[in-house]
Amino acid sequence: MKVIAIAAVDRNGLIGKDSELPWNIPEDMKFFKDATREQIVIMGRKTYDSLGKALPKRENAVITRDLKWHASDARVFNDLLSAIQYFKGNLALQDKTIFIIGGAEIYSLSVPYLDEIWLTEIDAEFEGNVYFPFYRNGCLELASFTRVSSRPQSDLHEGSVRYVFSTYLKKS
Numbered sequence: 001m002k003v004i005a006i007a008a009v010d011r012n013g014l015i016g017k018d019s020e021l022p023w024n025i026p027e028d029m030k031f032f033k034d035a036t037r038e039q040i041v042i043m044g045r046k047t048y049d050s051l052g053k054a055l056p057k058r059e060n061a062v063i064t065r066d067l068k069w070h071a072s073d074a075r076v077f078n079d080l081l082s083a084i085q086y087f088k089g090n091l092a093l094q095d096k097t098i099f100i101i102g103g104a105e106i107y108s109l110s111v112p113y114l115d116e117i118w119l120t121e122i123d124a125e126f127e128g129n130v131y132f133p134f135y136r137n138g139c140l141e142l143a144s145f146t147r148v149s150s151r152p153q154s155d156l157h158e159g160s161v162r163y164v165f166s167t168y169l170k171k172s
């Protein structure tokens with residue numbers, strides 16, 4: 001069962017503005033939804049709160065330190081490794097992929113467990129205050145990962161923000 005972090009970042013590694021995304025890019029939203037549909041998504045409690053509910057048609061897990069926190073539509077874990085071990089140990093879910101869907105705190109914690117990182121790399125600078133760890137000046141600064149593919153957006157038009165869909169693999 002692969003563990004993949006999926007995120008959209010701007011040139012400075014920005015991923016969030018308070019509890020929101022700093023941009024509205026429908027093609028990226030569709031990419032995220034298509035990739036994660038019917039799969040397992042693990043997120044931090046703040047990202048769950050910003051979504052307001054679990055993502056439909058996915059197995060949802062939320063990480064929180066609050067032992068009393070619970071959600072009717074998601075599994076709750078008090079550490080990331082317990083969540084990953086739970087899903088990896090569940091025979092009924094062996095054909096699924098675990099997607100780490102943010103935010104910044106959970107991306108940071110996930111690095112030791114990741115097989116791949118899928119980044120939508122936006123070639124622009126937005127305003128915000130939440131950053132993907134290890135991403136600066138348009139580059140992922142994780143020596144243990146290498147970029148293996150990068151596909152440009154399909155909805156490029158005059159004046160639109162430019163971005164690519166990149167896949168990074170953990171070096172063996």
Ligand SMILES: NC(=O)c1ccc[n+]([C@@H]2O[C@H](COP(=O)([O-])OP(=O)(O)OC[C@H]3O[C@@H](n4cnc5c(N)ncnc54)[C@H](OP(=O)(O)O)[C@@H]3O)[C@@H](O)[C@H]2O)c1
Nearest residue numbers: 007008015016020044045046047064065102103104105106
């Ligand atoms: N651009 C993108 O692709 C993307 C994707 C997802 C999210 N985002 C953005 O990211 C922002 C949210 O990210 P964030 O970093 O502020 O929050 P987050 O990672 O979603 O959640 C943080 C919470 O996770 C829990 N947590 C963190 N470390 C933990 C640990 N070691 N053990 C147990 N629980 C732990 C804590 O919950 P408790 O406080 O409940 O203990 C903490 O407050 C929003 O702006 C959102 O829009 C962007």
